[in-house]
Amino acid sequence: MSDQGIKSKPTYSKIAGDKAARYQLLLVEGAGIPSEAMAEGGDPSAFETWTVAHASALPAAPMMDEAPGAVRPFRSTQHLLSALEERLDRETMGLRLYAIGTEPFLWDAFNIASAAGLSRQEMQFAHAGPKARRIYCVHCRTMMEGVTTSIVTCKGCGAALFVRDHFSKRLAAYMGVQVDAEAPGEVPQAEELYK
Amino acid sequence: MTAAGTLSVRVREITELAPTLKRFSFEPAHGGEFPTAPAGGHVMLTLRDGGRVMKNAYSLVSAPAQRTRYEIIVRKVAQSRGGSAFLHAKVATGDVLDMAMPSCLFSLASTAKKHLLIGGGIGITPMLSFLGELKARGGRCEMHQLSSVDEAPVFDRLLAPFGDDAEIHIHTGGRAAFDLAGLLARQPLGTHVYVCGPHALMDAVTSTALALGWPAGKVHKESFGGATGGLPFKAVLKRSGLEVEVKENETLLDAIEAAGVAASCLCRGGACGQCATAVEEGEVDHRDDFLSAEEKAAGKLIMLCVSRARGPRLVLDL
Incomplete structure (x- = not known):
C-alpha cells in the first residue's frame, strides 16, 4: 500500500548547491534550515535564503539585501511565493533555485519558477516537514490540503477518494479517485499513511 | 530526427549574394510541394561531378512554412572538399539533383521565454530559418551576427525582413570587440542561446555561458564543418573486404562512399551519431560532438563523417 509503483510520485534529494551557479536562492518553508535537508558539504552561507516565520512579528529591520548569506524572513508561505514571482521576473540567467519544505510548497515554487523560465536542471528540492498531501478530486476538481489518510471524503462532491501516488506537477497535487465507483458503498478502511 | 527517402529537386533560381556566397532555390522536380521542413533543419545534397559523388549537408534558410521552395546559401571555400565549389561553378538553373529529406539536429526549444541567436559568418544560415519560424510564432528573439566588414551589407539585407520582430545586431569589429560575456550575463531567465559559426565562436559561447551559470540544456550549437x-x-x-586510402583533404566517410560502400549517415557533421561504426583496430582522432568523453576514451566507436585515424591504419566493422 505504501508503494503503489507509480512513476509520477516525485523523489527528492538534499540541497547540494551548484558550483556553476552565478547566484543561488534558497527558499525554506520554516524559520530555519533543517540540517537534514542539506547535503554533506552543502554550504547555505553561499545562498541568499528566504524563510517563513509564520508570524506577523518580523524583525524590526529585516535584512532585505539581495546578496549571498542574506536571510530574509516572510510572514507566511503565500507572502514568500508572491515575492518569488516578482523576484524571478527581474532575474537573469545563471540563477539556481533551491527549496526545502512540504510537497505542496515545493511544487508551488516549481510552478512559479517554471513560468519564469527556469528548467528542472536549475532547481533542487528537498522534502522536509509533514508528509500530508494536497489532493485533487479528479471528478469535481476540488483541492484538499493536509490529507494524511489512504481514503478521504471529497469536500466538494462527497465521494470517497482513494489517495493515489499519481502526482501532477502542474497542480502540485496527488490525484484522488473514487474508490467505490464499481461497487458503490464498498469503501475500505482509511489508513493514516501520510503524516 | 531521421527521415528516410530522397527528394528530386530542380534548381529554380541561383542568386549571387557576394563573391563567395550563392543562394540556391529549389522546387520539387515533379511538381507539388515539399514536406514542411523543421526550423533549423538541414538537407543533404548528392552532387555528381563526372565519376565523383559528393554528399554535402546544408542548413535550410527558407522559412519552415515555405513548402513551394527550399533555399540554401552556400559559401565557396578555398579548402572545400569539392561540393561547395561544384555548386558554385557547375550547377545551373534547371538542373535536377537528389536531396535527402530534411532532418533537424538544431531545433528551437519550445519552452524558451526568449531566443538569443548568434551567427558567425555563414553560420547565419540556420538562424534565418529560426527567424522565419519565430516571426510566424511571435517568439521573443535577439539576433547577433558576426561578419567581416565586406559582407555586412549582405547579411544586413538577409536579416532585414525580420527587423520588425527581432532585435538584430551586426558586429563587424571582430570577436574581440564583441562583448559576449556582457550579452550572456544580461539575458532574462528562460533564455536559450543558439550559435552557429566557426568552432572557436561556438566554443566561446558554450564556455562563457557555462561560466556564467547557464545550464547546458539552454546552450545549443550547430555542429557543421570544422577541421x-x-x-x-x-x-x-572488414565486412566488405576492402582497403580504402583516405587522402589528407578528404573525410573517411567520403572515401568509403567513393569506394562504393554505402555507410549510414545523416548530418555529415559529427552531430547526429548515425554513422557510428565499431573500431576493431587502430587509434581514433575523435572530432565529433556526439560521443561522450568516456566513449571517446574507450575508442570503440568512430564517427566516419568527421573523425580520422591517429595512426596509419584503422580496422572498421563495416
Missing part, C-alpha cells in the same frame, strides 16, 4: 583534413591513412573495411 576535415589531416594526415592520410588506410581504413580496412
